[in-house]
Amino acid sequence: MANGKLFVISGPSGAGKGTLVARILKRIPQAWVSVSATTRKPRKGERDGVHYFFLSDAEFDKLIEEDGFLEWANVHTARYGTPLFAVEEHLSKGEAVLLEIDVQGGLQVREKFPEAILVFIEPPSIEELRQRLESRATEPQDVIDARMKVAELEMREKMKYDFVLVNDDLETATEDLVAFIESHAGKEEE
């Protein structure tokens, strides 16, 4: 039986989810982050099996057919999904399993695992988010504009989450998230 805790970490791209999750992994030894599958192409420096499992459309379809995903969704211009097997394996070891996924996926996880805890990472403001995306300079302007639209839609869903964390100051946000996960990870399932 699964006895680890499942945490969903969502929020607009540029809110700092990835940085926060990397910091959590360093601080909480029994935390593990799931590697998602995606049909998008790898960016420079991204490695298959480390950042994502980069799949073709046909491979992604096959995993859907085999019920291999805990959840999956269309995000921006590609499909992304959480492979179920590894999540179950790590939960069964009692670990705190983190899923860094979008809001559509987060709400699907709640349907399948009602005991999952949903955390929404919010940027200090929409303007700050745009500045972060632009200074990251990994995406062309039209992609940034599209991400800003999605961000505004995602922000409207935050009240469906269990915990909203404003990532204003990275140190403070890290401390708050570590404390939140540690205090919930140890709790027995009801």
Ligand code: 5GP
């Ligand atoms: P990126 O392409 O920048 O790596 O990720 C784009 C978005 O996809 C992010 O908001 C991220 O949270 C979301 N994402 C990554 N993996 C998954 C997944 O497995 N499922 C879902 N639903 N969203 C994901």
